[in-house]
Ligand SMILES: Nc1ncnc2c1ncn2[C@@H]1O[C@H](COP(=O)(O)OP(=O)(O)O)[C@@H](O)[C@H]1O
Ligand SMILES: CC(=O)OP(=O)(O)O
């Protein structure tokens with residue numbers, strides 16, 4: 001499934017093309033990543049992944065959006081299945097990826113006054129895409145969706161009931177980004193999200209802090225609109241609402257005039273004369289006091305939110321930096337973290353200044369032994385948007401029925417050359433007696449005896465062809481009979497396995513390689529494709545046709561072009577399930593979910 005993604009921000013247009021597995025969440029392949037920013041009368045910067053930044057003609061977001069089709073054509077990218085759009089404000093109506101039809105677009109348009117820098121740009125991209133690709137579904141993914149889990153105490157303003165009834169409440173934005181970096185941090189820390197209290201700082205042109213406890217957003221610094229909270233490029237962030245009356249009385253400004261200035265003429269631009277943090281930092285470095293104050297204020301506000309959210313969550317396990325400033329400005333990260341030592345948060349200067357984010361890395365930059373982890377990671381809004389849309393498109397389709405034969409592997413051995421020589425005589429060739437279902441595999445006419453400290457098992461099958469290493473596969477019950485502690489392993493994983501003695505017609509052979517084979521599925525590439533399963537997945541298989549019906553979890557899938565689809569279990573497992581004769585099993589549920597928990 002190929003998804004084209006538009007992410008129109010307040011100062012940039014980002015776009016991406018992703019190829020996603022069509023039947024389950026797998027690894028998305030990013031075909032192109034483009035950013036157009038730093039718009040001005042002379043054009044903008046254009047950055048395509050893998051290419052140097054260069055100048056381009058678009059002077060604003062609308063012109064940038066119009067240039068995207070030509071950039072895609074030049075990259076040879078077409079054949080999209082859907083176009084996905086970041087929509088900043090979705091109110092409380094849009095909880096997940098949603099098809100943008102006349103009705104939903106009308107609802108989004110109605111929210112435009114609450115995100116005047118964003119929703120119009122988002123909608124312009126939708127309109128252009130509708131004209132260019134009239135037959136493709138257009139999807140929206142909403143910044144606000146992730147924060148819909150915020151509790152009432154975080155979303156409610158203490159204002160008259162009539163206002164609240166009219167829809168005045170806190171929403172929060174950048175949700176797609178906060179959700180992504182939280183997951184990314186959990187992965188990097190190898191800790192389940194449910195066990196983490198995180199603060200995510202998305203510091204781009206727009207900036208917000210998000211408190212994430214147990215994987216859910218519990219508070220966000222942005223409110224009814226993307227004006228509240230942190231200092232931003234051209235937005236004020238928190239102000240005293242008393243300023244409306246003050247400015248009206250003192251300067252005769254109307255509410256819309258004040259609001260417009262808070263969106264467009266405030267923030268870094270108001271304090272330092274420029275809205276782009278790179279330029280603010282450059283000015284500050286030359287001794288410009290206004291720029292220095294801007295940086296100080298920016299860091300101070302962010303630091304206060306980190307402290308507030310640590311208090312809101314009753315503690316903090318990790319702080320995550322993302323967005324253009326969070327990803328790139330080591331000095332801003334330093335300033336924000338300075339003074340948070342009382343929380344157990346301390347940066348390592350060397351780590352902080354040598355952050356390398358290539359390949360979607362999420363380096364940790366806290367000092368050794370610090371209680372709070374600090375991470376930096378690139379946000380991946382486009383990737384998240386593509387994945388959410390692909391998931392929604394998949395959910396809209398019926399799930400394929402995934403039934404497969406279940407074969408019971410009785411105890412057997414795979415021999416190497418040295419074993420055959422020792423057991424049956426030098427140069428001896430085994431006699432293929434019976435073909436197995438997997439192409440090229442057979443059971444030999446010859447048999448061996450297994451001997452352990454406690455007992456022997458006779459007439460044990462030999463499966464060909466020869467292997468580079470001898471491997472002896474028994475059930476757990478067999479291993480008790482032998483008096484050996486055979487570990488449960490996938491075939492081929494025989495390091496450190498116990499020694500066992502084999503007897504053949506001419507001699508004995510001592511070897512390591514005794515295992516209880518972990519249950520697994522051999523799967524043809526075609527079935528894997530149709531079923532949305534990938535090599536290495538762990539799935540659940542339900543055996544519902546047997547008297548003792550059983551669901552096996554942790555079943556490893558091994559995909560190969562040569563494989564015939566078939567699940568292999570051992571005799572203990574077969575007995576537990578009450579298998580008599582040929583049976584089938586069914587791969588259960590959403591493989592993607594099984595995989596995440598696998
Ligand atoms: N190397 C850098 N040092 C400091 N700030 C940077 C650097 N690179 C980008 N930024 C800042 O990141 C901000 C843009 O962030 P980005 O996330 O791309 O914006 P948007 O909110 O439009 O998505 C700008 O303020 C820019 O100056
Ligand atoms: C909501 C918001 O502020 O978005 P951006 O950072 O893209 O401007």
Ligand SMILES: [Mg+2]
Nearest residue numbers: 009010204205
């Ligand atoms: Mg952004």
